[in-house]
Amino acid sequence: MSPLARKRLGRVALNAAGVAVFLFAVFPVYWMVATAFKPNDQIFTTSFIPFPDPPSMDHVSRVFTQGVAGNSIWRYLLNSTIVALSAVVIGAVFALLAATAVARFRFRFRTSFLILLLIVQMVPAEALLIPLFTMVKRLGLYDQLLGLIVINVGLTLPFSVWMLRTFVAAVPKELEEASWIDGAGRFTTFWRVLFPLVAPGLVATSIFSFITTWNEFVFALTLIGDQGKYTMPVALQFFVGQRSTDWGGIMAASTLMTIPVLIFFLLVQRRMVSGLVAGAVKG
Amino acid sequence: MKIVKIAVATSVTAALALGLAACGSDSGTTEPTGTPAASGPKFAGQTLTVWRLGAPTDVADKYMNDLNAKFKEVTGADAKVQWIPWPDAQKKWTAALAGGEGPDVTEFGNDQVAAWVAQDALSDITDVVKGDSELQQIPQNLWSYETIDGKVYAAPWGGGTRAVLYRKDWFDKLGIQAPKTWDELVTAAKTIVDKQGKDVDGFAFNGGSDANMSLSPFVWSAGGDFASFEAGKWVGKLTEPGFKEGFQFYTDLVAKDGVSGKGRLTQNSVDIAQRFAAGKVGMYVTGGWDIAAIKEQSKGKIDESKMGFFSLPNKDGSGPAPAFQGGNDIAIWKDTKNAELAAEYLKLASGKEFGVRYAKEGGLLPLYPDALTEMGTDPAQKPFTDTFAVAKGFPASPNWAEANDTKAVLQNAARSVIDGKKTVDQALADANGELETILNQ
Amino acid sequence: MAQTSTVARGGGDPSAPARRHSPRPRRRTGLPNWLVPYVLLLPGLLVIAALLLYPLYQMVDMSFHQVGLRQIRAINPTPAEFVGLDNYNSIFESDLFWTSLRNTVVFAVVTVALTLLLGTLVGLLLNKLGPKMSTFVVVGIMAAWATPPTAQAVVWKWLFDSDAGVVNWTLNLLPDWLSNLVFGRSDWSGQPWFNDTITLYLVLIVAVVWASFPFIAVSVLAGLKSIPSELYEAARMDGATAMSTFRKITFPLLKPVFSVLVVLSTIWDFKVFTQLYLLAGGTVNRDAFNLSLWSYAEAFSSPPKMGLGAAIAVVLTGILLVITFVYVRNIIKTEDVR
Secondary structure (H helix, E strand, C coil), X not given: CCHHHHHHXXXXXXXXXXXXXXXXXXXXXXXXXXHHCCCHHHHCXXXXXXXXXXXXXXXXXXXXXXXXXXXXXXXXXHHHHHHHHHHHHHHHHHHHHHHHHHHXXXXXXHHHXXXXXXXXXXXXXXXXXXXXXXXXXHCCCCCCHHHHHHHHHXXXXXXXXXXXXXXXXXXXXXXHHHHHHCCCCHHHHHHHHHHHHHHHHHHHHHXXXXXXXXXXXXXXXXXXXXXXXXXXXXXXXXXXXXXXXXXXXXXXXXXXXXXXXXXXXXXXXXXXXXXXXXXXXXX | CHHHHHHHHHHHHHHHHHHHHHCCCCCXXXXXCCCCCCCCCCCCCCXXXXXXXXXXXXXXXXHHHHHHHHHHHHHCCEEEEEEECHHHHHHHHHHHHHHCCXXXXXXXXXXXXXXXXXXXXXXXXXXXXXXCCCHHHCCHHHHCCCEECCXXXXXXXXXXXXXXXXXXXXXXXXXXXXXXXXXXXHHHHHHHHHHHCCCCEEECCCCCCCHHHHHHHHHHHCCCCCEEEECCEEEECCCCHHHHHHXXXXXXXXXXXXXXXXCCCCCCHHHHHHHHHCCCEEEEEECCCHHHHHHHHCCCCCCHHHEEEECCECCCCCCECCCEEEEEEEEEECCCCCHHHHHHHXXXXXXXXXXXXXXXXXXXXXCCHHHHHHHCCCCCCHHHHHHHHCCECCCCCCCHHHHHHHCCHHHHHHHHHHCCCCCHHHHHHHHHHHHHHHHCC | CHHHHHHHHHHHCCCHHHHCCCCCCCCCCCCCHHHHHHHHHHHHHHHHHHHHHHHHHHHHHHCCEECCHHHHCXXXXXXXXXXXXXXXXXXXXXXXXXXXXHHHHHHHHHHHHHHHHHHHHHHHHHHHCCHHHHHHHHHHHHHHHHCCHHHHHHHHHHHCCCCCCHHHHHHHHCCHHHHHHHHCCCCCCCCCCCCCHHHHHHHHHHHHHHHHHHHHHHHHHHHHHCCCXXXXXXXXXXXXXXXXXXXXXXXXXXXXXXXXXXXXXXXXXXXXXXXXXXXXXXXXXXXHCCHHHHHHHHHHCCCCCHHHHHHHHHHHHHHHHHHCHHHHHHHHHHHHHC
């Protein structure tokens, strides 16, 4: 086989593997979307129905027109977006600072801090519910989106710091030293040299924080009193009744809830794959 | 640089919020306690928080608006409604108790009242109830869940009960009449098994999470009961003759009469409903909501014309057997800062006008006898209203839930009898000991 | 001009101007070097201390007391009775401890291994694919990751449904000889997956791997992107094979990322809750408990035993600490002396 043909064959195999991964990942998602478009008798059935036949807009239009718990579905999406975006931005800044500290400096309590970050992640979040609730209450943040933002920063921060410090550590120190020698200040060095190189890692951790925050349920339920301030995961629970559950509605709302995450991802992922990184290293 | 500015702005805001809030500045929405105008109603300017469970439908929204408008008219105070999703109510109440950020008035499932009273979460409203002539019209047998140690902690708001759902088309085809005695019930079930096939349950045995709702009518009909509260502790009654008779009949449905499959001893009413929808069940004990669910699950093959309800009969045919009394309550949260106003709200909501409306519009049974009688003129509702008039509750102990489904005491006893591992006497004696331990822990 | 420098510094250290009273920083010479890391840590540390450390302390404290709702209430609480190690004793005496521990550990080991394997392979694949194909696949796996946990659990429950599920339907499509050879049976109609603890956990493993491999893949991809491409070019010039390139370049450079991923995945899979809760149908099926579901069941189902629930959570944390001990020791040994 000629090298060219082998190369082409390799490309085909790679693409085929890509398609297989895509199918495995997407099939259950497809099932969620398909269910959103199935009339009820096709959801509760004893036979296998691959496509909604005929598709029904019942659930989707119900979710949009009737809303949930007296508010339009957009309200919950907006609340979720506010909470998730704020938590991600604040969390990213705090995490990057802390990660730089642990990856670039030696100081007392550094090891203790790292171990601490690990331990707090080991505790089941449900076990912290009551103490955290009292804490938020004491901070005067009950029934406010700000309270949820702060909580989510707290819940995702240990992970982000832990993850980011490896990315910061991977940046050769010489690059920064060169910048220092060029007469740049601390901040300039940080912003011009370190930040671009850590960007892919920052994006990966931000996506993680975004999804965690976006799906967070227990605190969103308990820390909010007014249903106008509930987030999407809580709104989803309203489809579960005392004796029956509106699965079509849940799937329609879940589909709706998945879309903003994909949008967020498409917005930030370019930073991860852009030539920025390679360019910076070369330069 | 735009991003930097945003980042700076947000993080500074967050830091400020944390810092400031930690200093104890409470930015919560405390309503100003308005001084009532000299001529205005007593509570003008005050606000109550009311928790309702579930998602508000248009009907429920209108009901709450009407109720709150009336409340404003009578007391001058506002009521703010907050809706809580059903599956999460437990967490919400727990957090409310821990944080002191609870409601003033809340809706409750009546079987949850005892557990929350044990946690000191609900106000004693005995005086409120006894002093209200409308609430006194609700029959005494409907206050069993709400009364603990002689004190009342909640008012029944709407009721529910269970009856026997049966295949009307099979009954017509096989010439079976709705059973009036236990013997007729067994005969009917046997006929169904004979004619419809051996894999069909003539009368489906429920041994799953809600088994006691199916077992209890037989026990109560025979004059037995689960336990009673005597001299400060719970005493198990499982070994008394009445209970034994009902229990024996219930297990015999499988063991002796063979009208329910031996391989399905742990199915609950949801599982049975699915088999019913697949045409494999003739009769079983459930609530009115299953008709719609089954129609949906069977894709309309089994619709209203093929289903009907009858009240489970007493053994000797003397009317309907007592069945489990379910339903929702309204209660005053112990931590309320305005108990007097909350009591006004409770009296108005569960009073005759709004109490009956709550029940009817929510698909429940009204608690006021004349409204219940009126509802019974609808043949579809009659089996329920008949049964409800003699309905009873399970032991009002906070630990009942543990015996009922977590440890599944009677389900295990029934299984051991049917499997032939224990005699009825032995199984019930063991179960009685276990039940007493759980209830008195 | 001090104003400008504050704002400029703000990007690097946003919270410091608002909270600290250290000498006004001037460029380069402003902050003493020893102070810099503490300033950088401050905002994060504040949040963690307030929102995680203090609650953590309360949880440990709770585990030595008998705590119900009466004790935790904000208004007129009853003092909690100190019971010493009673809660811990009742954990270790309970049969549930051993079954939940077994479920927790076996599940975590299998799931971590599968997730990392699949995630790394997909990450490498994404790096090899052309830009269009890569974006296509990444968006696909992102959709899996982004699906709300409730929807995830419900969809997998349906896919494995005994009557209408795709899985049984597909297994029935297999040629009988193959099915008999691999599984020893050919008829899958009505196979119930959720009655038995083992098959229930099998479904749980599939669902959790499916939901968590995208994160590994994306992290590995991010790590690969930050490896200078010159290194690979040099390797190619030397005629290195794909395998040896991975062993000599990719793996060593990604090693820190991998070790983080291993530890974090272990921690998460040890604590898996939402999916199990939904697949097992709540807290009724005691055989299927893992430690976090057990802790939750004790703390929140009636009657609430919060002290016992907290004690189980403490035990879970302790076990995780023991398991990650080697890793933690490495941090202390290697990183601190660098």
